[in-house]
Amino acid sequence: MNEKIEREKDEVMPIMFDSGNGFALPVLNQSSGAQDPNAEGTRPAVGDEVRAFQKRVDGKAGKQYWRSIEEWTGTPEFEAYVTREYPSQAEVIVDPVSRRRFLQLMGASLALAGFSSCAYQPKEEILPYVKQPEEIVAGKPLYFATAMPMSGGATPLLVRSNDGRPTKIEGNVDHPSTLGGTDIFSQASILGLYDPERAQAVTYTGEIHSWTSFIGEIRAALEVEKTKGGQGLRLLTEPVVSPTLAKQIKDLLALYPNAKWYQFETAASDGAHYAALEVFGEPVRPIYHVDKAERILSLDADFLASHPKNLRYIKEYAKHRNPESGVAPSRLYAVETTTTATGGCSDHRIPMKPSEVEVFARAIAAAIGVGGVQEVPEALVQLVAEIAKDLKSHRGSGLVIAGDEQPAAVHALAFAMNGALGNVGTTVQFTQPLEVNPVAQLQGLRALVAEMQQQKVTTLIILGGNPVYAAPADLHFADALSSVQLRIYHGLYNDETSGYCHWHVPEAHYLESWSDTRAYDGTISIVQPLIAPLYQGKTKHEVLSAITEQSDRTSYDIVRAYWKSQLGSNAEQAWRRAVHDGYIKDSALPARSLTAKQNSALLTTPTKQAQPAANTYEVNFRLDPTIHDGQFANNGWLQELPKPMTKLTWDNAAFFSPRDARALHLENSMGSRGGDFEVNVVELELAGRKIKAPAWILPGQPDGVVTLHLGYGRTRAGHVGSGTGFNANLLRTSIAPWSANGLIVRVTDEYFEMAQTQTHHSMEGWNLVHEATFDEYREHPDYIKEEEPPTSKDLSMFPSWQYKGYAWGLAIDLSACVGCSACTVACQSENNIPIVGKEQVMMSREMHWIRIDRYFTGESDNPNGSVFQPVPCMHCENAPCEIVCPVGATVHSAEGTNDMVYNRCVGTRYCSNNCPYKVRRYNFLLYNDWNTESLKLSRNPEVTVRSRGIMEKCTYCIQRIQNAKIDSEKENRLVRDGEIVTACQSACPADAITFGNINDPNSKVAKLKASKRNYSLLDDLNTRPRTTYLSVLRNPNPALKPTKTEPA
């Protein structure tokens, strides 16, 4: 038995360190526990080999390994053990068997069947460490720095690895570009890594082939190309940020001088590109310093949405809105063409049609003194004047941001306004774009399609992206693609594009890859793998290397070689530092000082707006808030994550303003199951192309505008993503990729069922979210007490329980929260929370432990804004759930947390009924996937995977609390403030969530709770929540119509 145990101990996942992918450098060594004395074991010999091995040992040949004294000495006990374990050694079997003996044996084996089972080895192959790696202590996680490349840069990350399996994404706090914030996409990428439906093998027209046969074929084809200088060779990539990859591509192009390289992604912001070319003469891009901006005008820029490039902005914006920080609060005027989080968090939400944004921008610019004079619509005169006045009075501390979706004119106006206001150099700076070779992407794609149609392309290599799905409809990309002789696709999934390509090489997930990228500020970030590829994935570097070089280099070699050449003297040390830290210090792109062209046509000449036909709508296209351009369509966490503004899951919809909906007689009728809505299906026609879409009525949506989100309607996304939503790309054109007019809407007699997690949007006049202006707060700091007198603490006859040691508590600053939902996904990842699917969401059974309640404020058609309220478990001191549980499955800890004992839960759901916050989640069915092998690897081993019939809820990440306590007790000290970071807190880019010990008056959380803004949700129930909120403050312009502060 001892033998067995030792071997199992050795069975810790070796993947990481055997991968041949080079060294991985952990950032944090969680513990330097004692070395396992058995670490230097041999691989256990199997069956017959034992004797041979013995002989070899006896022969004293080579180095001798032995497992035990018995083995060493060859004692009879050891012989017997071997015989017992390996029945092939049992001599009695080979004896001729008499009937009598046979029966004896049968009887004995029956009787011993129970005992013998423990002497057999498990079926799986056992691979012990040949050498115990230094950092590994069984059960202790390690953290590795890496970065998730995504459009618009990368999210720098620290990834937790449990026994060689990446299980949780955390932000890289040291990284200058994000300072530790994360977005939903990086948080959910853990699930993407373990997605069993990722492409797993190299295929040729669907048949599995080997990597070498691929290389053979492609090299042969390229040999032919080479003779023509690569005239028929085309490369289509996503915008390339990685310096290594760029160099490889350059090498490729050098080898094939007539080949061409195109870049395309759905999120392309060609408007900004053109504007920079026009105004500055070169493609530069603006970076904002929102922390220095006191007055911000957003021209349809959703810069507070969850996205890698916004993480820093969210953090800076939130800091600026915190009265305790001592900084004068900023004021945000948000022009928006659909309801966004940015508009929701703003001080003045200004909804308008996409076509009006330029007019509005021009009017403001004119008022500031840039560009020509613009007719201002009557209704906007005062607004324009006030905004311009406000911006002008904050020279150098104002900021105008143009949205990525805006046309070049608006970007140019924003550049000019910032220039005129002296903001350049303070709140705005211009740097080189992240892309190594910035291009106008749609123009490029159009050229590629034209070449393909003209049969000029013989070999097309598509590296990443999913152009067949994502290309604008007017290009007919798929048709053109079919005329290419050899089509090679390198992508994560067997998707729409791979269906059109001969070869499909599975892409390695970024957590399996060596690469490099730039974060949003340009800081070089090293992408380091956490695990060897689960399937036969290859990185882009490897694919390019395989087809350009004769040697088959690994991406580790390629990336390292590149940086060795870049890092100058002492390169090895610098490289190791970069891998360890996850980034190269001071490698952010430097600010450029540029001279703007003052008389650019973009500034002086208004764009001619085509007069829209009567009864048509403007349409604008947006990237989906949770599944982005569709690349995350097969990620269940993101599919089920409620969209921040609509709280819809699993679908996109055509958004209509309430007034338009009334005119069209559209209705969203609440169903009878709790989360289901029956909505009209509308037929949308734009320039002759038609699609059908469910119509969703969205408060705050500008009248006359229909918003469609891209990313849905995938046909080959996988089991999770295929068939969800509709494909808005089918209406999108390369000429007007983000907005167009002339959309014809026809209401059909069809209906569609949608799943929404929050079906009510007003607070019924209850004080759930306290909101005030900064001025009001300054004058009446006690306004919350005035609004809602706090419940006395001594209502009970019994004295309150005294928390002597720790008393854990959480404070959530609603002023900071932008509703990005990173906390929800982080919690899902940390706590092994399952997804339930659309049907179950429609039955109101979603499982998120922390949800984000979104309430609109102001009138229902055109709300002033919205508030986001993350709601985890309140951990009430007088917890209503605890007293009603008949079996004591939810109990209070001595530190004030309300704990769930899953094993004890019988599932009466009484606790949930009695929970006024409805934060408890119930496994109505077996929601967790217990069978898919790859998903088993994804789980956090410190959190129970719940089965059906069990209640669950936020635990304040009790596993993290316990780990910190164990560490502190080992060092004989108290847990330090900030040592425990809950998953939601760590994910939050706005630092809205603070956890800690409220018994310690110096802790951050205790200080927040002492703030006058602090209040308890449903205080009158006397539940005494440990989770409390800090009220929302806004800073509206007093000269403009005062924003109503009472929630509707």
Add this chain to the structure above:
Amino acid sequence: MAEPEPIMAEKEVLPIIVPGYTFATVTDKISAIVLTRKTPRGWYFGLAISFALFMCFLYAVSVLLIKGIGVWGVNIPVGWGFAIVNFVWWIGIGHAGTLISAILLLLKQDWRTSINRFAEAMTLFAVACAGVYPVLHLGRPWLAYWLFPYPNTMSIWPQFRSPLVWDVFAVSTYATVSLMFWFVGLIPDLATLRDRATGKVRKVIYGMLAMGWRGSARHWSRYETMYLLLAGLATPLVVSVHTVVSFDFAISILPGWHTTIFPPYFVAGAIYSGFAMVMTLSIPIRKFYHLEDFITMRHLQNMAKVMLATGLIVAYGYSMEIFMGLLYSGNPHERFQMLNRMTGPYGIFYGALILCNILTPQLMWMRKVRNSVGALFVISIIVNIGMWLERFVIVVVSLHRDFLPSSWGMYSPTRFDWLTYVGTIGLFLTLLFLFLRFLPAISIFEIRTMLPAAEIKEKH
């Protein structure tokens, strides 16, 4: 509690038993149903339908156990749905039996003798139907025994502050006492059947069940004492069971549940629905088995009056809820809850509930209605529906919109909810049909004591 006064006042008017019966004819008539009369076709037909419904129950429960509670329509926020609605409904129905047999016995209401056996059986079957729900509605029903304080190696006890644990005690005690009361009441009649049975098997079975009853004076003396004692034991249960059931709601903090009026109002409601159910069942049975002589108009009228009285208590409960919720409490959540009950998405249920439980029964103030078997039958069914709606409104409508609008939801039963509900009705009817066929539905010996002959004897 039922007010006995009007019952006394009409005593002279209608007889409990139609005159002309002797000891022998009473025994003949009642025991014949079990022993000699040919089993009517209708019985087979009825049993077949009931059993088919019962099979729905078995199917629904099998699916439930295999797949989990998610096959029902419950969700977050509506954690309790049909299961608890039906549980409370069935438990309430059971109450009339205990009330009739125990409290009316102690109050010496002779008229109860014709219906008590039958009402007690109804109690038992209703409790059986009710009892399956709390177990099935658990996420892990196989662990239901954790709610009992049984000794275990980990020294874990139930959490005694939870009303669900009180429920376990209340309902299990109630079921046990009801069973004993019913069985003890059956013993003399089982002996009669044993003596009159012809077949060997019947003799043996009834003989065993009769537990050696010989009808000696000593037997009778002990029997009477024990029966009274059991009646005394059962009496508080009438009040306690539904009081405890109401605690499931009243103890919570949910608007619409957190109400001190619940215990008396639940008890009254239970008796109300129980009498309605006795009426619903006794009217067809008396017709079918020609028992009009024993279950007379007197009984029906008395039951109608009890319903009227308890119905008014229930009406008082409703008006208090409205008064507290809308006017007196000043609590916005309570106020919203009441308004939502009346005008929210389930407002129609509340309207139907008022119509069924409060308005319709007022017809029984009219003597004409009380004298009409048909009218009483219809009203009793309406009240049964009304009482079901009451539980639905309390359980589901309170839950679906509580404190945070963000968490509001809806509830809609799935087909498995319906199958389980219909299935328990099947279970109830199946048991009832078997009872009618194999046991005397009316207490023979007690009816005999009602005869004038018995009275004369006693006086001498």
